[in-house]
Amino acid sequence: MSDRVPAMTTSGQVPMVRAEAVHKSFGPVEVLKGIDLDVRQGEVFCLIGPSGSGKSTFLRCINHLEKINAGRLYVDGELVGYRQRGEKLYELKDSEVALRRRDIGMVFQRFNLFPHKTALENIIEAPTQVKGVTKAAAREQARALLERVGLADKADSYPAQLSGGQQQRVAIARALAMEPKLMLFDEPTSALDPELVGDVLDVMRDLAESGMTMIVVTHEMGFAREVGDSLVFMDGGVVVESGHPRQVLTDPQHERTRAFLSKVL
Ligand SMILES: Nc1ncnc2c1ncn2[C@@H]1O[C@H](COP(=O)(O)OP(=O)(O)OP(=O)(O)O)[C@@H](O)[C@H]1O
Numbered sequence: 001m002s003d004r005v006p007a008m009t010t011s012g013q014v015p016m017v018r019a020e021a022v023h024k025s026f027g028p029v030e031v032l033k034g035i036d037l038d039v040r041q042g043e044v045f046c047l048i049g050p051s052g053s054g055k056s057t058f059l060r061c062i063n064h065l066e067k068i069n070a071g072r073l074y075v076d077g078e079l080v081g082y083r084q085r086g087e088k089l090y091e092l093k094d095s096e097v098a099l100r101r102r103d104i105g106m107v108f109q110r111f112n113l114f115p116h117k118t119a120l121e122n123i124i125e126a127p128t129q130v131k132g133v134t135k136a137a138a139r140e141q142a143r144a145l146l147e148r149v150g151l152a153d154k155a156d157s158y159p160a161q162l163s164g165g166q167q168q169r170v171a172i173a174r175a176l177a178m179e180p181k182l183m184l185f186d187e188p189t190s191a192l193d194p195e196l197v198g199d200v201l202d203v204m205r206d207l208a209e210s211g212m213t214m215i216v217v218t219h220e221m222g223f224a225r226e227v228g229d230s231l232v233f234m235d236g237g238v239v240v241e242s243g244h245p246r247q248v249l250t251d252p253q254h255e256r257t258r259a260f261l262s263k264v265l
């Protein structure tokens, strides 16, 4: 009858994300080979691993940009992309998928701002078009968000007039404008010049402190160590190792983790 998750974490909370034996293939190639993990509410969950290990694919499955082939994936207790009736799964309509996706903010490596819109116009686009927020209210919210990401003076700038780091902070503000309950970051700083990385990580740190649940694919091991609550190392479509970031980074238990870390640390 219900598509709520019966299981809970030991703290009695429904996890923000639960993956159970998640499999994903592209044609004959299996990219995710059975991912099991829980992301608790309010947690900063960092995901690391070599290129091609399936990190982006997993993030895309969480907001149903990709369909999984087997297993179960839940966000805040609801099945991603499906409704369960008894033992049967029914695929959600596009409109229902879109409705659920509104709760999930996504920030990519490339900022994907609308080039012909100002920072403020980028931020008010989704709330006004998708949520029906009035322009006046959306503008007020956008100004507050720009302030929050340290760009109060850039409301009227176009993306081309902003640095990569500033554009990425606008992209974060744009995602937050939808008031998501979960934020997914896919290597948000890896396209940035080194001197611009810090400001973006500071915004992410503030967001973490505000209690946002965040899944962060990153090569920034310093961020993972200082801000992360959990760290997962993926390789070849499986979770090789997970634990507290400091523990995984300083005392990895698996040879594959050690080999990877020796290259990136
Ligand atoms: N749409 C697609 N069609 C076919 N293969 C795909 C598709 N998307 C991803 N893949 C393949 O799936 C595998 C995992 O890709 P994915 O982008 O998830 O890796 P990643 O861990 O994010 O790597 P990176 O660190 O380079 O971003 C790769 O072998 C990739 O070529």
Ligand SMILES: [Mg+2]
Pocket: 055, 056, 057, 186
């Ligand atoms: Mg990727």
